[in-house]
Amino acid sequence: MSTSLSDLSASEELSNREQPEGHAPCDALPEASDAVFSRRTFVKGAGILSAGVASGLPRIAAAEKARVSAATAPQTIALTLKINGKQQALTIDTRTTLLDALREYLSLTGTKKGCDHGQCGACTVLVDGRRVNSCLTLAAVAQGSEITTIEGLAHGDELHPVQAAFLEHDGFQCGYCTPGQICSAVALLEEHRRGDLSQVSFQTGQTTTPQLTDNEIRERMSGNICRCAAYPNIVAAVRAAAQGARS
Numbered sequence: 001m002s003t004s005l006s007d008l009s010a011s012e013e014l015s016n017r018e019q020p021e022g023h024a025p026c027d028a029l030p031e032a033s034d035a036v037f038s039r040r041t042f043v044k045g046a047g048i049l050s051a052g053v054a055s056g057l058p059r060i061a062a063a064e065k066a067r068v069s070a071a072t073a074p075q076t077i078a079l080t081l082k083i084n085g086k087q088q089a090l091t092i093d094t095r096t097t098l099l100d101a102l103r104e105y106l107s108l109t110g111t112k113k114g115c116d117h118g119q120c121g122a123c124t125v126l127v128d129g130r131r132v133n134s135c136l137t138l139a140a141v142a143q144g145s146e147i148t149t150i151e152g153l154a155h156g157d158e159l160h161p162v163q164a165a166f167l168e169h170d171g172f173q174c175g176y177c178t179p180g181q182i183c184s185a186v187a188l189l190e191e192h193r194r195g196d197l198s199q200v201s202f203q204t205g206q207t208t209t210p211q212l213t214d215n216e217i218r219e220r221m222s223g224n225i226c227r228c229a230a231y232p233n234i235v236a237a238v239r240a241a242a243q244g245a246r247s
């Protein structure tokens, strides 16, 4: 690296400056030969150290690679799921979601994959009567439960009352969200029947037997997104199904 004239004059000026009070004088610094010796010693030591580390690195990397591949290697599990009243035996990767088990292994494609992140509700199914996002549920966890999908709601040719209400009130456009909306509405009616409360129940002060108003329906169905925005008709369908269930 070249040293410019301005650098030299600057260093000269610095060395000519008086030391401020309390500062160590320049002769307190180590002799040049000591400094060279220390630097050499340091560089030598560092070289030995890095050579040692470098020779160990491939082994550490290989061990880490083996650890990662063991941790991520597919592990399969044999399980039996009770879906729509039928026992279904499966051997699947332990990480398989209920949604993928339904769609990819059992061809129950009525349940839809929207976001695959628990945000849209398209994958809603009933597990022991409770609505769950099947994209967030491991299939292995659902073993021993009663799983109901959209395919299991009708009795033969007789539609479930919520399905019939969606048809009657035109509660869909493209229909992609509809299986999830219907499963969600089925659970909603049961939740309301047993007196479960929502945020709206607290806001309106109806904390004993809340009326299933349109606001209640909107709040309780808010986990199910409809990209076609068929919301007014969905609310009408749920309202009609609730009235039908009461009459």
Ligand code: FES
Binding pocket: 112, 113, 114, 115, 116, 117, 118, 119, 120, 121, 122, 123, 124, 133, 134, 135, 136
């Ligand atoms: S696909 Fe499960 S919540 Fe969207």
Ligand code: FES
Binding pocket: 171, 172, 173, 174, 175, 176, 177, 178, 225, 226, 227, 228, 229, 230
């Ligand atoms: S009907 Fe199309 S997303 Fe809901």
